[in-house]
Amino acid sequence: MNILNSLLGKINSPAPKDVAPQTEAQNQSAKTEKTKITVLVPCYNSRKTVAATLKSLQASQYTELDVMIVDDGSVDSIEDIVQGFNDPRFRYFWKENEGLGLTRNFGINNALGEYIFFLDSDDVIYPDSLSNLINYAQEHQLDVVSGVTVRKIFETGVESEWYRSLYKQNSINELKNRLSLYDDTLSTNKLYRVATLQQHNIFFEVGLYEDKVFTSKLYSKIDRIGLIDNRVYVWYIYGGGTSITTTKNLENFYGRMAAIRNLWQYLPELRRTYQMGFFMNHDLLIYLREFVFYSEEEKKAIYLDALDFVQTNKRYIYTRLVSNSLNRACLDALCAGNEEKFIYTANILSSTFQDELSKKAKV
Incomplete structure (x- = not known):
């Protein structure tokens, strides 16, 4: 039995009569720890970068994960890299090439977690990213929570924050007041309840810049969206036009x-x-x-x-x-x-x- 299961076992065991009942905060913490998050990692010819991505997931403080590594028809398979981690939470898939959007849809439709998070195979997250997102989501009963993205130039390490003005403090953005949030067109800095995406038919569409359309659908259909002031995502910018964002x-x-x-x-x-x-x-x-x-x-x-x-x-x-x-x-x-x-x-x-x-x- 691993440490997490051991702790959960203690939490769920009947309390001795001479022990005070658990507080509401403790109950909430236990519930959060049990909630599974699916992390969808779409890959396409990602052998040079995916190991760092998966290492950042293994370093996550939040451990109740279902990690779907989906190889979208790569010329060079990464199955051996995934197997090398020997992590039972990692599920490897290979499918014919369909593009980033449809690969993310595959994740939405095959997730084992109650929530899903999208992590590109050349980016990383912080150790506390998923904990901060899920804690805020469950504390305020939210279907979507978004955090700060850091754009980092890979060659130089120079950083900048993506629309930091939207994330000055923890808050809940409501549909009736939604205007500037549309500036944040990223799908990768957000935690989503899977059932909510399915219920509202919020999926990615075929084509370039899928995030723009996906987030616009999201912002137009979800009433309450949580915003936290924590950094949750590192978006690496590579030189030489190697990604869609630099082409x-x-x-x-x-x-x-x-x-x-x-x-x-x-x-x-x-x-x-x-x-x-x-x-x-x-x-x-x-x-x-x-x-x-x-x-x-x-x-x-x-x-x-x-x-x-x-x-x-x-x-x-x-x-x-x-x-x-x-x-x-x-x-x-x-x-x-x-x-x-x-x-x-x-x-x-x-x-x-x-x-x-x-x-x-x-x-």
Whole structure:
């Protein structure tokens, strides 16, 4: 019998007559310890990184885990790596390649835990991540709890926190007051009750940037979402365009635009104004910063797709939400349908940004 089961056995044994009854806090603690969490680790050619991911799970203070390692049609199987951990909580699956979203859906449909947490195979969690999430979920009877994500550049170790302003203190975000939470488009910093996802048909869809659509569904359907101020997830950023988040080619741009159009149906009316600002300040901006590297045909393609989106949703544009001068000039060009001005301005924006990057690299 392991230590955890031994402790649970003591908790569940009848108390001697001369021992005081357990407090409500102790009962809650015992309940939390018994609640199983499924951690879904989707893998695709992950031999170089998955061991660190699984080690972070073994270091978790919360031990009542069902870890599903799903190999999504990798060329190089990781089954031997998983077996090397010799951990009975680790379940290995191999399936034909379907993509990240459908792999996560596989986890939702085959989880043994009451809750599920998504952990990518090139990221890690902190030892207290799952404990902090489940404790808050059960203390406040929540179906979803979200925590702070740390973006960490793998090569340098430089860290930044993803939308820390949303997580200043522990709180419960309600649907009637939900607006800025839509900024956090990540699915990997959250703990979900499995039955709730199934009941509300909150699953991932096929395509790039599945998280954007998934979290928009989540935010539009779940009334109470817990927010905790603890760091719960380390999102590694790798150089050389090795992940979807660092790839900025035309295909990737089209994938992002498709996701944005899809999530639009889940946004409350007031949020759409802010989403247009987010589109210019983030979604489109990351491609404008790379604009000088695109061919003339690619530049025109980006302009035409952005033009269609802006013109279709023109009524939601509030220009003061776009403060950057060159970025604002690009928005003005899209509103006016001025291709020449857009491409000219985007080239200047990109050149300026790339020059600043070069200067920082030399320091």
